[in-house]
Amino acid sequence: MLYYSGPVARLVDEFAKLPGIGAKTAQRLAFHILNSPPEAAQSLAKALVEVRQSIKRCSCCCNLTDEELCPICRDTTRNGKLLCIVEEPRDVIAMEKARGFRGYYHVLHGAISPMDGIGPENLTLKELLKRLQSDEIEEVILAANSDVEGETTALYLARLIKPLGIKVTRIAHGIPVGSDLEYADAMTLNKALEGRGEFG
Amino acid sequence: MRVINVTLKNFRNYQEESFQPHQAINIITGSNAQGKTNLLESIYYTFRGRSFRAERDKDIIHWQNDTTTIRTGVLLNSRNVDIKWKIKENNKKLIINGIDTPRAELDHFGVVLFCPEDLYLVKGSPQERRKFLDNDVGSLNPGYSKTWRQYARVLTQRNTLLKEIRDKRTSQTQDMLEVWDEQLYRHGARVIYLRLQILKKLIPIARSIHHKITEGAEELQAKYLSSLALEPGLTEEQIYQIFFKTGQKMRPTEIQRCQTMLGPHRDDLSLSLNGIEARSFGSQGQQRTVTLSLKLSQLELWYREFGDYPILLLDDVLFELDHSRQSMLLDKINKVQTFITTSFTGGIENTIKGAGLLWQVNAGNLTAKEEL
Numbered sequence: 001m002l003y004y005s006g007p008v009a010r011l012v013d014e015f016a017k018l019p020g021i022g023a024k025t026a027q028r029l030a031f032h033i034l035n036s037p038p039e040a041a042q043s044l045a046k047a048l049v050e051v052r053q054s055i056k057r058c059s060c061c062c063n064l065t066d067e068e069l070c071p072i073c074r075d076t077t078r079n080g081k082l083l084c085i086v087e088e089p090r091d092v093i094a095m096e097k098a099r100g101f102r103g104y105y106h107v108l109h110g111a112i113s114p115m116d117g118i119g120p121e122n123l124t125l126k127e128l129l130k131r132l133q134s135d136e137i138e139e140v141i142l143a144a145n146s147d148v149e150g151e152t153t154a155l156y157l158a159r160l161i162k163p164l165g166i167k168v169t170r171i172a173h174g175i176p177v178g179s180d181l182e183y184a185d186a187m188t189l190n191k192a193l194e195g196r197g198e199f200g
Numbered sequence: 201m202r203v204i205n206v207t208l209k210n211f212r213n214y215q216e217e218s219f220q221p222h223q224a225i226n227i228i229t230g231s232n233a234q235g236k237t238n239l240l241e242s243i244y245y246t247f248r249g250r251s252f253r254a255e256r257d258k259d260i261i262h263w264q265n266d267t268t269t270i271r272t273g274v275l276l277n278s279r280n281v282d283i284k285w286k287i288k289e290n291n292k293k294l295i296i297n298g299i300d301t302p303r304a305e306l307d308h309f310g311v312v313l314f315c316p317e318d319l320y321l322v323k324g325s326p327q328e329r330r331k332f333l334d335n336d337v338g339s340l341n342p343g344y345s346k347t348w349r350q351y352a353r354v355l356t357q358r359n360t361l362l363k364e365i366r367d368k369r370t371s372q373t374q375d376m377l378e379v380w381d382e383q384l385y386r387h388g389a390r391v392i393y394l395r396l397q398i399l400k401k402l403i404p405i406a407r408s409i410h411h412k413i414t415e416g417a418e419e420l421q422a423k424y425l426s427s428l429a430l431e432p433g434l435t436e437e438q439i440y441q442i443f444f445k446t447g448q449k450m451r452p453t454e455i456q457r458c459q460t461m462l463g464p465h466r467d468d469l470s471l472s473l474n475g476i477e478a479r480s481f482g483s484q485g486q487q488r489t490v491t492l493s494l495k496l497s498q499l500e501l502w503y504r505e506f507g508d509y510p511i512l513l514l515d516d517v518l519f520e521l522d523h524s525r526q527s528m529l530l531d532k533i534n535k536v537q538t539f540i541t542t543s544f545t546g547g548i549e550n551t552i553k554g555a556g557l558l559w560q561v562n563a564g565n566l567t568a569k570e571e572l
Binding site: 149152 | 304341342343346347350353356357358360361364375376378379380382383387
C-alpha cells in the first residue's frame, strides 16, 4: 500500500472488504470517487450513514424497513391466512418480484448451522411463534434454501409449527422452468420426480 | 474419450509446456525428479478438480508464481471440449468451452489412476478403502459426488453440535439433534445405497478379471462392510429405517465422544482371495493384483455404463507387475488412451509397436522421443 497516500489506502481497504470486490475493483472504485465531483462523494457517504441509522427490523415480520411496520405487513389487501418463511430479506425481494405470492412473510435472518454458531435461538423464532399464536394463519410455507442448512432449518420449523395445528408446506425443488431435462443433475431430477403432481 | 492436447502454465516444474498425446499409449520416461508424474497429475486434475498427491493447491503452482493454468482439449463422444482450470492458492475456477462452469459437470469425464499408493487400498486402513469408494467407485455414478458432499456437510455440522451439547454451550439440545439426525440418516442412506448399487455391478467384473489374470488360481471376493447391519438387496428407504433405529441407540455414546459413530464414513470394503483376507494374509504381489483387477474393472464398468472408455493413468506401476500381468494389462488397454510414467522402459517399446509414443522429460521440458 506504499503507492497510495493514507486516506486513499483506507478507502481501497474498505471497498475490498465488500463481498465480490477484489483488490483491483476496490482500487477502481476509489479512483472513481476521487475523480467525481465532491458532491457525489458526499451523497454516497450520506446514503451509507443513513441506511445504517434508519433501517431496522419490522416489528412483525423482521424484514428490513425504516418504519415500525414494513410496507408488506401494512398492506391489508394480502391474504392473512398464508405465511411464507424465508432465510434472508433478499429472499423476500425475490418472491415479491415473482408476484406469485400474496400472503405475508417472516424473515429468519439466517439458517441453522452449528459450524457458524447459529442455532434456533439466533433466528427470529420468538417473533414467529408470537405471530402464529395470535394471527389467523392457516398455512405456513417453508421457503428456506435447499442446501443442507436450509433443509435442516425447514425440518426444525416443521416440527415446531405442526403441533400448533397449522398446515406446513415446503416449496418444491426441481427442474427450473424453461430448461432442458438433460442439463439437470441426478439429485435435482430425483427431487423433481418425488415432487411430481397430477397433470392434465 | 481422448485427450487431444494439454497446455500447462506454471504447473509444478513446468513453466510453459504444450503437447499432443498419442491416441493410444503414451510412455513418459526420464530420470527421477524431472516431472513425469506432474504430467499425470495435470491430467488427473483436469477431470477431478484436485490433485492425487498435493494436499493444497498451492503445491501445484510453480514456486515463482501465484497462478497456474491447465488447459486440456478433450474429445468426448465426438464432441470437442475445452477444459481450463485457473488455480490460485485459495481459489480455482473451471472454464469449459469459455464459460464458467460448476465442477459437477466434470462427473461425466472418466479418469482411472493407478499409482504406487494404491497398494494401500488393499493393505491400508479402512480410510484408504473409503477413499477408493468415494473417488473411484463413486465416480461411476454421476450423482454420487454431490450426495457425498452433502453427507459430509451434515456430518461436520452434526459433530459440531455434539461438541456443543457435551460442553453445554447450546440450550435446545435434544430437538436440534433430532433434526440433524434425520438429515444424517437421509443422506447417509443415500450414500450407502449408491455405493451398493455401483458395487453390485463392479464386483462381478473385478472377479472375472482377477480370475483371468491369475489364470483361475485365485477367486476374488469383495464385500461392503457397513457400520449398520445391512442385508443384501435393501432399498434406500429400508437402509434409512435401519440407520434410524441403530442410530437412536448410539446417541448417548456419540454425545460423550463428540463423534458420529455410524454411517458411510465408518464403512469398509472387505477384500479376500480364496476366502482369506487379502489385507493381512495376501503377499505383496497378490495385493498388487487385487488392485489391478479393481482398477481394470472400473475401466470396463465405465465403458458399459457410458459407452466410452475413460483415460487411464499408470504412475510407476507397470514394471512392478510380472510379465504375464503386464501383458494382460497392455492387452486390456488397447482401446484406452493411457499415460504411463516410468524411469525404465524395459523393452516395452517392442511389445506395443505401432500403438503409441515415447516421451522424454528433462527438468520440466517434454519432447516426443520416438513413435513406437
